[in-house]
Amino acid sequence: xxxxxxxxxxxxxxxxxxxxxxxxxxxxxxxxxxxxxxxxxxxxxxxxxxxxxxxxxxxxxxxxxxxxxxxxxxxxxxxxxxxxxxxxxxxxxxxxxxxxxxxxxxxxxxxxxxxxxxxxxxxxxxxxxxxxxxxxxxxxxxxxxxxxxxxxxxxxxx
Amino acid sequence: xxxxxxxxxxxxxxxxxxxxxxxxxxxxxxxxxxxxxxxxxxxxxxxxxxxxxxxxxxxxxxxxxxxxxxxxxxxxxxxxxxxxxxxxxxxxxxxxxxxxxxxxxxxxxxxxxxxxxxxxxxxxxxxxxxxxxxxxxxxxxxxxxxxxxxxxxxxxxxxxxxxxxxxxxxxxxxxxxxxxxxxxxxxxxxxxxxxxxxxxxxxxxxxxxxxxxxxxxxxxxxxxxxxxxxxxxxxxxxxxxxxxxxxxxxxxxxxxxxxxxxxxxxxxxxx
Numbered sequence: 001x002x003x004x005x006x007x008x009x010x011x012x013x014x015x016x017x018x019x020x021x022x023x024x025x026x027x028x029x030x031x032x033x034x035x036x037x038x039x040x041x042x043x044x045x046x047x048x049x050x051x052x053x054x055x056x057x058x059x060x061x062x063x064x065x066x067x068x069x070x071x072x073x074x075x076x077x078x079x080x081x082x083x084x085x086x087x088x089x090x091x092x093x094x095x096x097x098x099x100x101x102x103x104x105x106x107x108x109x110x111x112x113x114x115x116x117x118x119x120x121x122x123x124x125x126x127x128x129x130x131x132x133x134x135x136x137x138x139x140x141x142x143x144x145x146x147x148x149x150x151x152x153x154x155x156x157x158x
Numbered sequence: 159x160x161x162x163x164x165x166x167x168x169x170x171x172x173x174x175x176x177x178x179x180x181x182x183x184x185x186x187x188x189x190x191x192x193x194x195x196x197x198x199x200x201x202x203x204x205x206x207x208x209x210x211x212x213x214x215x216x217x218x219x220x221x222x223x224x225x226x227x228x229x230x231x232x233x234x235x236x237x238x239x240x241x242x243x244x245x246x247x248x249x250x251x252x253x254x255x256x257x258x259x260x261x262x263x264x265x266x267x268x269x270x271x272x273x274x275x276x277x278x279x280x281x282x283x284x285x286x287x288x289x290x291x292x293x294x295x296x297x298x299x300x301x302x303x304x305x306x307x308x309x310x311x312x313x314x315x316x317x318x319x320x321x322x323x324x325x326x327x328x329x330x331x332x333x334x335x336x337x338x339x340x341x342x343x344x345x346x347x348x349x350x351x352x353x354x355x356x357x358x359x360x361x362x363x364x365x366x367x368x369x370x371x372x373x374x375x376x377x378x379x380x381x382x383x384x385x386x387x388x389x390x391x392x393x394x395x396x397x398x399x400x401x402x403x404x405x406x407x408x409x410x411x412x413x414x415x416x417x418x419x420x421x422x423x424x425x426x427x428x429x
Contacts, residue, residue, distance in 0.1 A: 047358045056355050064350030067387055068343065068394050075398035079405060 014087040014150065017080060018094035024073035025098020025143075030066035033106060037119070044117045055114040062110075089153060093146035100140030107133040165230075165313040166306045168216040179208040182247065185254045194253065200245045207241030214238065215313070222374030224364065225381060231290070232385040234313060239320030240328075240392055248331035274334035279345035282326035286319040287352045294360055300367030323349070328396050343397055350390045357383035 037044045047056075080086040107129065110116045119128040182204045189196045213219075214233025219226045248268060255261035267273060276282060293299050293312060302309040325331060327342050361379035364370045370378075 047361050056358055057351065060351035060354035060358070061347070063354050063387075064347050064390060067350065067390050068347055071391065071394035071398045072343075075402050078402065082406070083409070 011083075011085055012087040013080065013085040014090040016076075016085065017087040018090040018097070018147070018150075020073055020076040020080060021091040021094030022098035022101070023069050024077060025095040025100075026102040027066050027070035027073055027098075028095075029099045029102040030063075030106075031070065044119065047117070055116055058114060059110070059116050087150070089146070089150035093143055093150045096139055096143030096146055098143075100136050100138070100143055103136030103139060104133060105136075107136055164216055164218075166310045171215045172212055175208045175212045179205055182245065182250065185250050189250070189253055196250070200250075203241045204245035204247065207238045207245065210234075210241065211238035211317070221377060221381075222371060224368075224370040224374045224378040226378075228378035228382045228385075230313075231316060232382060232389075235286075235290075235316035235320040236386065236389045239317060240324045240389055240396075243321060243324030243328050243330065244392075244396060246330045248333075252332065268332065269334045271334070276322060277326045277329075277333055277335075277337075279326045279337055279342050280348075282319075282322045283345045283349040283352075286323040287349050287356075289315050289319050290353070290356060294356060294365045297365075297367040299365040303368075324393070327393055328400075330396075330400075339397065339401060343394075346390065346393055346397070350386065353386040353390075354383060357386065 033044075077086075077091075111118060111129065111132075118125050119132055183201055186196050186201050210233045214230045214237075219229045221229065248264075252261065252264065252268075255264065276285075289312075293302075298312070302312050325333070326337070327346055329336060329342065357379050360382065361376055364375050
């Protein structure tokens with residue numbers, strides 16, 4: 001029994017589970033942003049012309065990286081499942097870390113530093129910025145809490 | 159403003175497309191009858207690719223002149239070539255040709271040094287995206303309106319460069335050299351970014367020398383941007399599927415070399 005458990009402990013890959021799901025989380029948040037705020041609400045503008053060429057290039061790179069990360073994340077996840085190497089607790093922690101990290105990154109770097117677009121136009125954007133970034137921070141904290149719990153429990157088999 | 163009109167030689171292209179699809183279907187059927195594995199979805203991909211190519215080249219497309227041009231560019235230069243490449247036309251042809259002159263000639267072209275260079279992913283991407291930048295970033299687009307031969311050349315380049323890019327990124331067909339997955343994925347990333355920047359730039363300002371309305375430019379540019387996303391997702395999925403299958407084969411060969419093989423050998427009994 002102990003030997004089996006030891007084998008299982010070796011076989012799951014907690015770090016990889018966390019990293020892969022963080023990639024998925026970030027890409028999913030990017031997709032939610034694109035679908036909800038750009039397409040459904042029409043709050044974000046496609047391009048509001050207040051950014052320069054460098055910002056536009058970084059936006060293009062990030063946007064394409066999100067698409068590729070979504071596909072890569074899911075195929076790496078499928079690979080973990082196939083090898084029975086997924087550690088669910090670490091995977092959940094990674095997912096929330098990824099969701100929160102992307103939300104905060106988008107709120108601070110894309111909206112404020114690169115000024116690619118704002119959350120909403122024609123209104124005072126300050127409360128929106130706060131809500132956006134605090135939501136990101138909350139997701140990040142949930143992810144951090146889940147990580148601590150997952151690390152304390154140690155790797156488990158699915 | 160004549161940007162909306164279909165490119166020249168529509169009947170010839172339509173005929174060539176239909177003939178290619180018939181040939182593909184016959185060749186794939188022949189392979190299956192002799193017992194080769196040739197999945198049916200490849201026939202579907204080829205047929206869809208031909209249909210999209212013909213729709214983009216010959217068909218009426220909705221929207222203003224620039225939107226219509228964007229839709230054409232998307233169908234003819236991006237969506238159709240990727241679907242055609244996924245159907246592995248070169249491998250199918252080689253498997254059908256009997257040993258002899260034509261087969262040797264085709265192989266020598268596929269394995270030639272020139273093909274090797276052209277299929278270097280960054281170079282193929284530069285030809286593909288560079289062509290688009292030249293068309294939209296210079297006065298080329300306004301000139302093509304008055305010169306049908308140039309218009310034809312531009313559209314032929316779109317198809318050829320799209321096919322080359324698809325071949326180089328997917329590398330499903332037997333060619334001179336296999337390029338690594340990181341190189342191909344990195345190329346896809348840079349090409350996708352360049353495409354996104356181009357589309358956003360066109361949203362703000364149309365190609366030099368043209369006078370499209372702002373609404374038309376906005377619709378066309380967004381169509382280009384999100385259509386590009388769809389094609390990138392398709393290419394990324396093709397690369398991911400290749401990686402998944404290749405690592406699966408490596409695990410099956412044993413854990414000694416693969417490193418991660420331990421988990422695949424047996425279903426572990428639950429403790």
